Amino acid sequence: MPGFDAPIRELRFLLEDVFRFDEKTAKLPGFEDATLDVVMAILDGAATFAREVLVPINLPGDKESCHFSDGSVRTPHGYKAAYNLYCKNGWPSLASSPEWGGQGLPPSVALMVREFIASGSMAFGMYAGLSQGAYRAILAHGTDELKATYLPKLVDGSWTGTMCLTEPDSGSDLSRLRTRAEPDEQGSYRITGTKIFISGGDHDLTENIVHLVLARLPDAPPGTRGISLFVVPKLIPDSATGEVAPDSDNLVSTGAIEHKMGIRASATAVLNFEGARGWMIGQPNGGLRAMFTMMNSSRIGVAVQSVGVSEISYQNALAYAKERRQGKAPGHCGEQRATPDAIIDHPDVRRALLTMKVLVEGIRALYVESAMLLDVRASQPDSTEGEAAESRLALLTPVLKSFISDCAVQITDLGVQIHGGYGYVHETGMEHLFRDARIVPLYEGTNGIQALDLVTRKIGLEDGRVLDAWLASTDQVIASASNIEPLSHLVSAQRRAVQHLRDATDALRAWSNGNELDQAGAATDYLRLFGLVAMGAVWLRMAEASSAAREREPHLASFHNGKIGAATFYFQRLLPESDWRFDSVMQGARTLMTLGSADF
């Protein structure tokens, strides 16, 4: 079974040396109490919870999977006890508003905790994670009555939430959505239709589940402009007490659960709404907008999950590479020794481990940086800074979701490979992490859909000013690192990659006038190029911070040497992929559409 030691030192470095949490988030109105020391204490608690409560149920929960019988889901052994403790410890309420029982901490803190939880058990984290989206949607768009009924329960974790979007014919294409909502005589609606792939759609962790459901009103226009959002509880709360009685079932039934490649302890349900009572939130036909409140939060959540599952894979690959001894490493030739060398001393294994290290630390830096934009937005939504943070998040969300999730698959794949044949068997847990990770490029909008969002909508946001400002920020990172002599070759590699991204952006903007095919054909390569540049920027910042801190903190010399060495590896061996991606972007759809579909 994999071990886990939460990356506390890593996060302290990011918050203190790289992103200056105390001068940023902890200076924001409302977050003054969230000093670095407070945050680190919270993270220490989450680390213990993940290691002691979640890791032990993760691998067995994968083997056992969820059970489905008589229309109900039972989670694997230990999941209910873990969830109870999760609530008792107050983990669900970290970033929720004190008005509804929350702790009012910055959103970034909740996300870092989610990273640890995903390391402990990605499947467990999904039950809790989706409640955040439901909370946010009801908070932003619900009536006072709905808020009073649902928010306290979501905040303390007594109830969980779901997002019910997908239908059999309506996955990436929400315009085909068919679920109907008809007004009843009580001011609520009757929801009828089938939803699939609903994470946490049923389970035995809580007494109630709050489904957020997209459906069409009777007079709705076709397409995505005719979709509304409804709160549909599994059990209908008593209007006086807000509590649920055992016989208060709504007309929602679970048709089946999926047998999945991974996250098998997370129930993925087919839900049948058979005239179930629902309450509209947001405007009629304005459901998509309300849903995006949840979606964007979920997409960043996917990035955080990706980092969590990657981290535990990396840690275990590293431990194995230090322990497993096979053959003589070059450089030791000729020497006759009793024991072979640890495989970490073999350059090819070293290359794989460095790739894992650079990617996992890079993607963590990427999400933490964005999480601190969430803090700005949460603290002062209506300020110029808040709006700028909102815009930048809108730009970066598809990159965070796709680039980071692709990295998670790559990292956990390397975790398997470093273990050799042992990586392929259940006991080491490495293949389990890889199977769990494989979901992240698929759900919450496939990575291909994210790439289209980036090239068709996000690069033109506010007439392109949002992206231009982000590019300018990467120039500042370069300018700052340029002052440090040992980083000069890293800086020149990054400068070249940024220029590629600028040129690629110009091409995409030119194509946006009537050349949608090229735009779409370049989308995935463009997103990858964007991600590589973004990762270059955070690695430059980390290298700069470590260069400075190394002198100040001689006791951490090994840590900072590791950072600078990893950064060097990134710029010399991984970032050059950006030349290839740039080249592909510039070809648009040229080579893609020459074949007819019959020629395949």
Added chain:
Amino acid sequence: MPGFDAPIRELRFLLEDVFRFDEKTAKLPGFEDATLDVVMAILDGAATFAREVLVPINLPGDKESCHFSDGSVRTPHGYKAAYNLYCKNGWPSLASSPEWGGQGLPPSVALMVREFIASGSMAFGMYAGLSQGAYRAILAHGTDELKATYLPKLVDGSWTGTMCLTEPDSGSDLSRLRTRAEPDEQGSYRITGTKIFISGGDHDLTENIVHLVLARLPDAPPGTRGISLFVVPKLIPDSATGEVAPDSDNLVSTGAIEHKMGIRASATAVLNFEGARGWMIGQPNGGLRAMFTMMNSSRIGVAVQSVGVSEISYQNALAYAKERRQGKAPGHCGEQRATPDAIIDHPDVRRALLTMKVLVEGIRALYVESAMLLDVRASQPDSTEGEAAESRLALLTPVLKSFISDCAVQITDLGVQIHGGYGYVHETGMEHLFRDARIVPLYEGTNGIQALDLVTRKIGLEDGRVLDAWLASTDQVIASASNIEPLSHLVSAQRRAVQHLRDATDALRAWSNGNELDQAGAATDYLRLFGLVAMGAVWLRMAEASSAAREREPHLASFHNGKIGAATFYFQRLLPESDWRFDSVMQGARTLMTLGSADF
């Protein structure tokens, strides 16, 4: 459940138009009867067997897995019946010698059949595939008595074979092997030790299993020079009749089977040899050489498996992409239509499908080309041509094993991704294919080990003449394609990549004198570069053949257009990865070893 339509048209194209089977293999002494028409008829039969017998048991067999109780393995429902039919149809004996009951067909034919079998069920193919290695090792190194006892049974499939190399502390590093072999008074040996990860180590398909076991004699020198090879049957054949009685158990027991990520219908056993009787084959302490007869054959077998599992994934992704309708594809904008477009019309899905097509057709061409070298070697082992074929195979084996297996993971991963959420659930079978494919970069020597073999041994084979001759052959491909005007931009891309490979080879050769760290640090990137160039060569040949055939075969215009379109995609969007790989090779171990292992 996935469908399967064996790539008959594709293989006919390769054999007829690209590699000229009738003028090559069918002109070799002993293979005159193996005309193209005969081979295609055999492949038609194998296609039917794979589609009708294997595909239906593949997905259910994954779900059921192998059973282990009371020391015995039971294969999933339907596997025994399928194996019986496999033997009855004569599939095990295709390329074996008529002297031992075989059909004497060229090895390439058996490999193409294995491709179809791997498409039908990779797990099933493993029981049969390893018998080939045992057959070959006994044929090459066994005494007449051993041959007479074992070969007919392996050839007709009544018994299967295994390869028992790996031990808990001895995976990639065979020098640590501990299993002992002590001579007994009957001229045989007593084998004692534990072997792990033994594919087909136990099962209920046949009455007997022939283990080929590496072990040490009492006076053996340490390291790999002290390893001998033994035939150790599960049941000991009667020395008079050659048959096995039910009570003729040898002292071999099955300790456990592994719970694996994939190929779950293939039993992977822990075998305990407890003084089991064995018979030496080959020379004392010469076991490694004898084992390599099996290993090299198995490594090409892994390449063939990889193509098989990739093909069925591609076919089903393609079918799904033509059928699944989501959203409006660009180029159709503005048009109001009742139904959305098929996702194959979306450029980003098209990009993924083209990647799958180009890779699967390219890796098939790579193995078929090498399989025809096996034909040359088998027909005239002692001729100049036979020796040249042997040398080239030795060079290409690590590339075939690793590059092709990496492609299989990439292809089956894309097969999952194109299916969206449906790719992640059991029923569509796409995640099953991906899980099965994930073994190929791991077993028969991890891909990292293959890369080291390539850079430390293979590039210097016969003072480098083997590689130089292969590079010269890629120049010939370029020269030939240069005559065809529409291929000129493909040719120039390939020329650049070949030059990179030459320059990288020069660097590696320079490092081979005392610079083993750089050599090892560059190994994986070098192998990847080699594979990309090799694939470029076969794609140029296919494009040239299709350019010629298109005019001659107007009824196949769509097929040939598909080929030329796919080739264009390869050279414009995939081959440029070689620039990046070249760049990495040239850095050797520079960025890899600067960190101490404590700095990670």
